[in-house]
Amino acid sequence: MYMADDSKLSNQKGVPVKATAHWRSPMSRRETHVLDTTMKVRTPENISFDYQITGPFQRAVAYGLDLLISLGGYFGLVFIIYLLFVFVVLPLASMLGGNAWVEALMGVLAGLISIGYFLVYWFYGTCMETYFNGQTFGKRITNMRVISTDGHAIDGVQATLRNFFRLLDIMPMVPLTALIQLDQSFSVGLPSCLVGLVIMTLGKNFQRVGDLVAGTVVVIEERKRRPNLETFLDDRVPQLAELIPTGFVAPASMVRVIADYIDRRKYLPFQRASEIAGHLAVPLMEKLGIRPDTDYDLFLCAFYYRTFMTAENNVREGEISWPGGGRFQPASVIPVVQTAVGGGDRGNPGRSSESRESRLAGETLESPVDPNLNVSDASAANQSSLKIREDE
Amino acid sequence: MKVAELIEKRSPLWVELETLCDVVGSRKKGADLETVTRFASLYRAACADLALAESYQLPPSTVDYLHRLVARAHNQLYRSRRFQWSDWYRTIFEITPGLIFKDPCIHLVTVMFWGLFLISATLAGEHSVWPGFAETVVGEDELESMCDMYKGFGGDRGLGVNSLMTGIYVNHNATIGLSCFVTMLFVLPGLITLSYNAVYLGTVFGYMFRPDLGDASVNFQNFVTAHGPFELTAIVLSAGAGMKIGLSWLMTGGLSRKDSLVKTARETLPIAMCAVVLFCLAAMIEGFVSPIGGDVLPWWVKGAVAVVSSCLLMIYFVVLGYPRHESEDDLNEI
Numbered sequence: 001m002y003m004a005d006d007s008k009l010s011n012q013k014g015v016p017v018k019a020t021a022h023w024r025s026p027m028s029r030r031e032t033h034v035l036d037t038t039m040k041v042r043t044p045e046n047i048s049f050d051y052q053i054t055g056p057f058q059r060a061v062a063y064g065l066d067l068l069i070s071l072g073g074y075f076g077l078v079f080i081i082y083l084l085f086v087f088v089v090l091p092l093a094s095m096l097g098g099n100a101w102v103e104a105l106m107g108v109l110a111g112l113i114s115i116g117y118f119l120v121y122w123f124y125g126t127c128m129e130t131y132f133n134g135q136t137f138g139k140r141i142t143n144m145r146v147i148s149t150d151g152h153a154i155d156g157v158q159a160t161l162r163n164f165f166r167l168l169d170i171m172p173m174v175p176l177t178a179l180i181q182l183d184q185s186f187s188v189g190l191p192s193c194l195v196g197l198v199i200m201t202l203g204k205n206f207q208r209v210g211d212l213v214a215g216t217v218v219v220i221e222e223r224k225r226r227p228n229l230e231t232f233l234d235d236r237v238p239q240l241a242e243l244i245p246t247g248f249v250a251p252a253s254m255v256r257v258i259a260d261y262i263d264r265r266k267y268l269p270f271q272r273a274s275e276i277a278g279h280l281a282v283p284l285m286e287k288l289g290i291r292p293d294t295d296y297d298l299f300l301c302a303f304y305y306r307t308f309m310t311a312e313n314n315v316r317e318g319e320i321s322w323p324g325g326g327r328f329q330p331a332s333v334i335p336v337v338q339t340a341v342g343g344g345d346r347g348n349p350g351r352s353s354e355s356r357e358s359r360l361a362g363e364t365l366e367s368p369v370d371p372n373l374n375v376s377d378a379s380a381a382n383q384s385s386l387k388i389r390e391d392e
Numbered sequence: 393m394k395v396a397e398l399i400e401k402r403s404p405l406w407v408e409l410e411t412l413c414d415v416v417g418s419r420k421k422g423a424d425l426e427t428v429t430r431f432a433s434l435y436r437a438a439c440a441d442l443a444l445a446e447s448y449q450l451p452p453s454t455v456d457y458l459h460r461l462v463a464r465a466h467n468q469l470y471r472s473r474r475f476q477w478s479d480w481y482r483t484i485f486e487i488t489p490g491l492i493f494k495d496p497c498i499h500l501v502t503v504m505f506w507g508l509f510l511i512s513a514t515l516a517g518e519h520s521v522w523p524g525f526a527e528t529v530v531g532e533d534e535l536e537s538m539c540d541m542y543k544g545f546g547g548d549r550g551l552g553v554n555s556l557m558t559g560i561y562v563n564h565n566a567t568i569g570l571s572c573f574v575t576m577l578f579v580l581p582g583l584i585t586l587s588y589n590a591v592y593l594g595t596v597f598g599y600m601f602r603p604d605l606g607d608a609s610v611n612f613q614n615f616v617t618a619h620g621p622f623e624l625t626a627i628v629l630s631a632g633a634g635m636k637i638g639l640s641w642l643m644t645g646g647l648s649r650k651d652s653l654v655k656t657a658r659e660t661l662p663i664a665m666c667a668v669v670l671f672c673l674a675a676m677i678e679g680f681v682s683p684i685g686g687d688v689l690p691w692w693v694k695g696a697v698a699v700v701s702s703c704l705l706m707i708y709f710v711v712l713g714y715p716r717h718e719s720e721d722d723l724n725e726i
Contacts, residue, residue: 041463047439049462100550107552111559111679118563122570133417133472145467153472161657164664167574209577213637215654221467224460226406227453229396252449259451308395308451 039205039217041151051151051219054144056200056208059218060193065138070124078113085109125163130156145221149205158214165210169196229308230262232301240302241310244288254280255307262304265297273297395449402441406458409434409465416468435465485712488662493713497639498632498663501586505628508590509597516598526599529591535599542600542608542615549683558679565623566671569630573664576634579642586631593624614685618694619677621702626670633663677701 038050085105093101128136134146134154146154146162173189196208205217232238250258257280265273274297281296290299412431441448442458450458492498516526526535549557576582599605600612640656641649681689681697 038459041466043439043466047443047462049439049442049466050459051463052460104550104552104555107550108555111555111557114556114559114563118566122567130472133467147467151466153467153470155472157658157661159472160665161661164570165574165577167571168577212650213577213653213657215650219463221464222460223410223464224457226403226457227451229399229451255449256452259453263451263453307449310394 037206039149039219043151051147051217052222053205054218054220055206056197058142058220059144059206059208062136062138062142062144065141066125066136069137070120074116074120078116081109122163123160125166126156126160129154129159129163134159139218143220143222144218146216146218149215149217154214154216158216162210162214162216165213166196166208169193169199169208169210171195227263230301230304232305234298234301236298237301237305238310240290240294240298241306243290244303244306246311248288250303250307258300258304258307261300265300270297395451398448399450399454402437405434405437406441406461409438409461413464413468431465432469435462435469438462438465483662488666489708489713490715491659491713492629492632492663492666492709494715495632495636495663497636498629501632501635502628504583505586505590505624505631508587509594509624512591512594513598513601516595517601518598526595529595530599538596538600539605539608542611554679554683557683558675561675561678562672565626565675566668569626569667569671570664572627573630573634573637573667576631576638579635579638582631582634582638586627589627611685614691614694615682617691618681618697618701619674621698621705622670622674622677625705626667626674629670630664630667633660633667636660636663673701 036050037053037055039053040048040050042048089105090102093105125136129146132140135144139145146159148154148158170191170193172192172194174192176188176190179190199212200206200208203212205211207217211217261277261280265277268276274295277296277300281294281299282292284303285292285294285299409431412427412434415427416431438458438461441450442455442462445455445458512525512529515522516529572582572586575585597616600609602609637653637657637660641653644652647655677697681694
């Protein structure tokens with residue numbers, strides 16, 4: 001049972017809800033991700049994917065670890081060498097050449113330690129990032145990696161620049177004497193990192209000054225658990241799924257919303273889940289002719305079940321064969337979904353996307369069993385999105 | 393095909409790619425050819441899955457997973473380009489001197505630094521033009537302590553102390569040089585620091601060269617002559633390189649600010665590294681040659697060191713850096 005005029009749907013409280021279906025360019029998906037800290041990269045394989053950008057505070061942890069490892073490691077080494085000197089080399093030297101030798105050796109050692117400190121302080125990050133593919137020990141522990149802004153691995157020059165310019169990022173230095181009572185001559189500064197913090201918050205990709213100069217970003221490279229599809233123990237879910245008209249193809253954005261909801265519903269109390277589900281379930285059930293007293297949560301579960309478990313998508317067996325099977329579709333012919341504007345026209349080359357837009361805007365919701373909108377033309381439906389918002 | 397079936401079918405491939413990421417990424421045992429080939433084809437398959445995620449109607453959590461997986465694999469496939477050792481000769485002996493020779497920023501900084509240095513040295517050395525100039529700039533107490541320091545200076549310090557001081561000079565001076573290079577990114581504060589240092593150094597030089605200071609003046613001349621050319625040139629070079637970067641985001645030459653910054657910084661790094669090398673050379677001379685007293689090593693020897701180092705610098709900047717015939721270079725490149 002469908003309403004004649006669906007531009008004014010109403011939810012259970014009687015507040016009118018306006019439903020519009022409209023085309024959005026695939027690129028505008030970016031708009032829906034404004035809060036996400038991701039960076040889109042296009043690779044030579046002609047595929048674009050998102051990197052997750054690292055924020056300032058995670059990076060501070062990595063930097064702290066790096067300082068601990070580099071300087072701690074260095075001074076640990078120095079201490080061992082010093083012990084070696086005191087107990088082995090110096091007694092030998094004093095036996096052979098007397099005090100003058102001991103003095104000379106100690107001086108040489110101290111000089112080398114000073115040079116070593118310089119090298120470790122300025123070049124630890126450079127060497128690590130160049131030779132370990134954009135990772136230092138601290139970044140490896142915290143699952144981060146430095147990459148170029150174009151998505152490629154960094155090279156030695158970039159690694160050097162970004163580590164040199166760290167000096168600016170840790171400014172201004174806070175004199176230690178300002179924090180604790182110390183002799184004025186003991187002029188050690190603690191890095192406040194304010195310049196870096198401010199610059200990072202101004203840009204989109206959390207680049208500090210060194211990153212801006214070198215053209216790099218720091219991304220998270222975490223291992224994500226492969227998510228499984230939800231399974232439902234409730235027998236009513238498949239039964240209810242049967243009731244959803246087979247001709248109805250949900251727009252991609254609606255599928256996304258429902259999948260997100262299903263992923264999270266287990267963390268919500270039952271009433272809250274039902275309340276959230278209601279926003280979408282009420283108009284949708286009305287549209288599809290499901291009894292309005294159906295449980296909202298159950299309905300969305302059924303919708304999810306139908307979309308992912310029972311409905312056929314437009315991929316046919318054998319369309320693409322896989323590495324195990326030998327033949328593989330070359331990368332150049334794989335369409336890039338995010339950039340293929342109007343890619344939905346594959347099914348009906350004769351029609352312009354605008355005409356489909358108007359068609360979808362008027363008809364998708366009104367008549368889901370519209371013969372023009374067959375299931376196999378799912379890519380067209382994917383491109384559209386259902387936007388439901390409350391009118392004032 | 394149903395989405396659930398599709399995911400079930402692809403999952404083993406994704407998991408395999410994940411494990412291969414670790415294998416290819418580990419540096420201990422290089423991955424063999426077969427593994428790499430398999431890795432590459434799995435990577436392309438995952439890319440294809442991601443590209444078609446929308447028409448496959450994969451659930452968002454799976455798409456998310458694919459994004460991370462592809463990103464990880466991408467980073468293992470395309471690895472960091474290291475320094476090309478074979479390019480170093482060209483970079484050190486052809487490109488860098490050429491850059492330094494023709495760079496207007498370095499010319500400007502050179503003129504600024506030496507101009508201020510010489511003016512302040514003259515003002516501090518001459519009593520008549522601006523009496524009390526040195527005392528105003530540096531401060532009376534500091535000048536006095538400097539005089540005291542150099543009065544008691546001289547004689548041989550021995551290998552130990554010399555090595556220690558060399559280490560300290562390398563650390564201290566090269567750090568200052570790099571700081572100078574880096575802080576020039578914000579042009580104005582960098583210029584102020586540079587000018588201040590030029591005036592301060594010039595004043596100290598002018599003051600300490602006054603004939604009426606006696607021993608202190610002689611010892612000072614003995615100390616600074618040998619390593620002066622390398623050290624002062626290194627300061628100018630690092631400041632000039634820094635200023636080039638600083639101006640690159642103000643005057644972009646048609647590029648976006650970010651691009652201009654990145655491009656110029658890449659070009660400028662060799663100059664900064666050249667400055668670091670000069671600082672190290674200066675520190676060596678400062679540690680081992682400069683402190684030898686006048687009675688052991690006559691002053692003219694140090695003068696000769698200064699002349700030789702200046703000549704070396706000239707050869708590097710002018711002889712190596714003088715623009716070659718472009719056509720010849722082009723032919724070589726072809």
